[in-house]
Amino acid sequence: MTSSALVLLSMAFGIKTVRDAIPVDFRLLAAAGIGVAVLTGVGSIVLGVPFLSHTFGYADLPVFGKNELATAVIFDLGVYMTVVGITMTIILAIGRDK
Numbered sequence: 001m002t003s004s005a006l007v008l009l010s011m012a013f014g015i016k017t018v019r020d021a022i023p024v025d026f027r028l029l030a031a032a033g034i035g036v037a038v039l040t041g042v043g044s045i046v047l048g049v050p051f052l053s054h055t056f057g058y059a060d061l062p063v064f065g066k067n068e069l070a071t072a073v074i075f076d077l078g079v080y081m082t083v084v085g086i087t088m089t090i091i092l093a094i095g096r097d098k
Contacts, residue, residue: 002080003087015095026092030085037078040071 010018044053056070 002084003091006084006088007091010091010095015092019092026085026088028085030082030089033078033081033083033085035078036081037075040075040078044071 006018006022009021041052044055045051049055052075054070054072056068056072058066059069060066
């Protein structure tokens with residue numbers, strides 16, 4: 001959905017305008033996402049449990065109260081970053097070829 005929103009912004013305002021407004025290197029975003037996802041799995045191996053084992057805990061956050069914090073959220077964040085980075089890299093590469 002994020003990539004779709006960025007593509008719609010590019011279509012409405014032009015790729016250059018969106019690149020100026022969002023100065024993100026999407027290739028680096030994709031690489032960082034892969035790194036986050038892989039490190040989530042490696043972290044579980046370091047702790048002596050199988051690759052990508054899920055664990056969670058609870059924390060009292062000031063505004064939100066008691067919340068569950070899970071390693072799956074970190075993995076999902078890495079996947080999200082990878083998908084947005086790769087999708088936007090492809091779309092911007094296609095948009096540059098005129």
